[in-house]
Amino acid sequence: MAAIEIVQGDITSLEVDAIVNAANRTLLGGGGVDGAIHRAAGPELLEACRSLNGCRTGEAKITPGFRLSARYVIHTVGPVWHGGDRQEEQLLAACYRNSLELAERHGLTSIAFPGISTGVYGFPVARACPIAIGEARGFLERTEMISRIVFCCFSGADLDVYRKNLAAEQ
Ligand code: ADP
Numbered sequence: 001m002a003a004i005e006i007v008q009g010d011i012t013s014l015e016v017d018a019i020v021n022a023a024n025r026t027l028l029g030g031g032g033v034d035g036a037i038h039r040a041a042g043p044e045l046l047e048a049c050r051s052l053n054g055c056r057t058g059e060a061k062i063t064p065g066f067r068l069s070a071r072y073v074i075h076t077v078g079p080v081w082h083g084g085d086r087q088e089e090q091l092l093a094a095c096y097r098n099s100l101e102l103a104e105r106h107g108l109t110s111i112a113f114p115g116i117s118t119g120v121y122g123f124p125v126a127r128a129c130p131i132a133i134g135e136a137r138g139f140l141e142r143t144e145m146i147s148r149i150v151f152c153c154f155s156g157a158d159l160d161v162y163r164k165n166l167a168a169e170q
Helices: 034-043 045-050 089-106 124-142 156-167
Strands: 004-010 016-023 060-064 072-077 110-113 146-152
Touching: 004 124, 004 156, 016 034, 034 045, 034 089, 045 060, 060 089, 072 089, 089 110, 124 146, 124 156, 146 156
Parallel strands: 004 146, 016 072, 016 110, 110 146
Antiparallel strands: 060 072
């Protein structure tokens, strides 16, 4: 049975086929989860990213995971939050959808997401979380390839938001 899981911790330690990176449009590294993933994967990741020529907001690109437990990293670029009237919600949904579709095209069965855009990019987690869960649910209904979608929350406060949103679905 396909499952959505919520965990709290460092996404770089997860044993899944792919972890998703909340990258910026250059794909050449940054702070937050992006910095943590590059540090854990090693310098080969930056080399691989250089050949990708960046990534548009809402789109996703894939590289190997190098020194990570995860075999792949899917890099997606979330929208910067400007108050909600600049297509931020649609762009965030596109990040989740395009990452899941890319994973499926590579035959992957498990994937872990951080809270894309909810750090430095300022997207309120209370608005981002239902989008993330909604895209995951919709995807699991459409496909059989992916059997495990993990939402990795860095903070306890974020974990609570995800728990409440999942509970509200029951
Ligand atoms: P963005 O620029 O897309 O907002 P950030 O990296 O600033 O990206 O933050 C995205 C989310 O990732 C935030 O919820 C932040 O707390 C979380 N985060 C930061 N480091 C890690 C990590 N090592 N593992 C999982 N999540 C992380």
